[in-house]
Amino acid sequence: MISVREANSLVTGNDSLPVRVARILFRSRTIRNLGESDQRLVAQAQWSCRALDGDVTIFDQGEDCQNVSVLLSGWSLRQQTLPDGKRQILDFVLPGSLLGFRSSEFCTYGIETVTPCIIASLPARQFYALISRIPALAIRVAEIVSESEVRAYDYVTNLGRRSARERVAGFIAQMVDRTGTIAGASGHCSFELPITQVAIADALGLSNEHVCRTLSKLTADGRIRMQGHRVTVLDIKGLLSDACMEFRVARGLQMGSGDGLFVAA
Amino acid sequence: MISVREANSLVTGNDSLPVRVARILFRSRTIRNLGESDQRLVAQAQWSCRALDGDVTIFDQGEDCQNVSVLLSGWSLRQQTLPDGKRQILDFVLPGSLLGFRSSEFCTYGIETVTPCIIASLPARQFYALISRIPALAIRVAEIVSESEVRAYDYVTNLGRRSARERVAGFIAQMVDRTGTIAGASGHCSFELPITQVAIADALGLSNEHVCRTLSKLTADGRIRMQGHRVTVLDIKGLLSDACMEFRVARGLQMGSGDGLFVAA
DNA sequence: CGACTCCTTGACTTGTCTCAACCTAAGTGG
């Protein structure tokens, strides 16, 4: 898992697009796992780079997505919509994740941008050709998918067995981690959460009214402070305790990136 | 995705263990993607085969699992337990799935057998060495993980946005599909569901009492019949409609295996 | 035979949803 902060440091600079893609896929400034001939292979691939606005559909639920893409910057989300119109957000996709890699012909979920995004894409067939010539890359793909899988399992537990307060508190704690937010001297930390409360509700399987009420309560209890889309965490321990997640920190388990707050804790 | 029925047909016979493992990983009777030298590589790996009883822990939540295993027969499950004792079943693992492949050091969920199982294992390091020498295998691993990821996303939507009746009906419909159950001339189909109602409840994020009530209602409404662990589906269309899933069949989307009921429908 | 697990049913409680009203801030267009 890679945090937004770390991902940003990997895609900046003057390197060519393929090199930046390879860097972020390997989560490494040096592409240390990649030999020279492999680097040439990645560089020769016909990556196309697109800058997308926020709130744009990358591909629709049920569509046969023809491209495999790497998210270089920005936030996107995976979502499913039911016939009766209810929406469930499955995951927020942060830089370094793959979009459109799948084993079946159709994709059962759709992907939309949240903020403006930059993605690098390759036709699926070329992507397969590329990773089948670079085993280390194929393995990284499996690992990246596995990261999403693990996070999806965590969501299942959240939705199946946790109360609204636990879910909201846990969501904020996870976002602290995934964004790579670092606590200041005061122990507080703050980050941009570029989504609406409706989106939080759709991610946590709650109604937007209930999310609002729960956030108000967390604020009243001195756990967080919200100003617009800026979230300040005042009491991370209390938040983790609310989320029923202390055990993860205590046992040294990763919550997400493993380079954020929780490894240090 | 591979159904239980199909998986069974791939692991039977007199072939050596590595060949059976390769077959089931490639979902192919002929290992058509695998050249001869690659077959030799798979065969040379030190696969160890274990027969496990039902209700046995394969590895615990939080443990650093040292082996990557392939489930050859039987049912297992992934689960998480919260500090307060609540349990969530994340997925039922059916033959052909990987156990223990992951990108992080610790595994955030545990795996237990449900029925007696046969698994073939390789130390993680050797597994990595193997797939890094056989790109086609590395890609299949990524695809298998992706299958679990997609199913996990479906569970997220189930738990987040569907009612108890929708979840239970959808669960049964999915199991028809995943087991590879085929409808008889009457349109009915029946299969063994080797789990308790408590397990269904823990998988669907419900209380066992509520699962019981819901199953009773589905029975009263003529959708299903249950005798012990044998489930007979009397009205699959009604069941899919209850599950709010007709759209998948209508649009030709896979529910699971893609070789079960729903592709034919 | 008891002891156990699993299932079933009933009565009551509660967490969350739904509906509805209202507020605020940020456009938008005349």
Added chain:
DNA sequence: CCACTTAGGTTGAGACAAGTCAAGGAGTCG
């Protein structure tokens, strides 16, 4: 520049789905 619209957020009251607690039944095992 101001009225209007719109999207997002807030708060309250009532409804209901699902949980909890409790008790009993059915089957199985030693």
